Amino acid sequence: xxxxxxxxxxxxxxxxxxxxxxxxxxxxxxxxxxxxxxxxxxxxxxxxxxxxxxxxxxxxxxxxxxxxxxxxxxxxxxxxxxxxxxxxxxxxxxxxxxxxxxxxxxxxxxxxxxxxxxxxxxxxxxxxxxxxxxxxxxxxxxxxxxxxxxxxxxxxxxxxxxxxxxxxxxxxxxxxxxxxxxxxxxxxxxxxxxxxxxxxxxxxxxxxxxxxxxxxxxxxxxxxxxxxxxxxxxxxx
Numbered sequence: 001x002x003x004x005x006x007x008x009x010x011x012x013x014x015x016x017x018x019x020x021x022x023x024x025x026x027x028x029x030x031x032x033x034x035x036x037x038x039x040x041x042x043x044x045x046x047x048x049x050x051x052x053x054x055x056x057x058x059x060x061x062x063x064x065x066x067x068x069x070x071x072x073x074x075x076x077x078x079x080x081x082x083x084x085x086x087x088x089x090x091x092x093x094x095x096x097x098x099x100x101x102x103x104x105x106x107x108x109x110x111x112x113x114x115x116x117x118x119x120x121x122x123x124x125x126x127x128x129x130x131x132x133x134x135x136x137x138x139x140x141x142x143x144x145x146x147x148x149x150x151x152x153x154x155x156x157x158x159x160x161x162x163x164x165x166x167x168x169x170x171x172x173x174x175x176x177x178x179x180x181x182x183x184x185x186x187x188x189x190x191x192x193x194x195x196x197x198x199x200x201x202x203x204x205x206x207x208x209x210x211x212x213x214x215x216x217x218x219x220x221x222x223x224x225x226x227x228x229x230x231x232x233x234x235x236x237x
Contacts, residue, residue: 019083023083024146024149025145025146027152038150039151046127049123050123054111054112060164065105068098068157068161071152076094076154100181103178104170109175109176110169111168112169113168122162125160134156136207159207162183165186187215194209194212
């Protein structure tokens with residue numbers, strides 16, 4: 001029997017990389033053309049956030065909850081769990097995240113952030129998840145049908161969530177704590193996904209990690225304000 005220290009991380013994988021990417025092909029084929037509709041909806045949400053619209057933020061947060069719930073059920077449970085039993089745990093995490101997002105959308109203290117530049121960076125992450133992330137399949141030499149689409153695949157959904165939540169502030173201890181916890185879950189998933197992708201020898205693992213670092217850095221530089229934003233032109237700090 002070979003010594004345990006001779007094993008590489010890739011030796012611990014329970015599935016081949018091509019099997020993993022095939023999951024997204026099956027997901028896209030089963031739910032088409034919903035990914036197009038979801039992308040259009042969140043582009044509209046992004047335009048609303050660009051105009052500092054609190055209603056767009058609350059509606060986008062509620063729609064984001066549906067996306068996390070769909071990924072929990074359709075991807076993690078139906079497709080990923082048969083090749084990776086740990087996916088049942090991640091499905092539960094995604095389901096709890098969906099409930100948290102619904103609760104956040106229903107709180108009266110949720111509003112667009114006073115920090116304009118923070119929101120602009122968040123919108124950049126959201127646009128990245130919506131429009132650019134699916135193209136990583138082509139960059140990696142895979143078919144476009146295997147693209148990871150926001151709202152239907154976990155990684156772009158987590159990255160887009162970080163972007164949308166960067167545009168948000170919350171008034172009240174409960175709402176602020178919930179907002180921070182939801183961001184923490186999205187960051188944690190990006191780190192877990194990065195580790196999984198690196199184990200599969202995929203350089204795409206840098207993508208969710210970079211998104212997580214950006215979100216953490218922006219939150220650290222522009223923390224939650226405690227008071228309602230002033231009327232007039234929002235400050236960039």
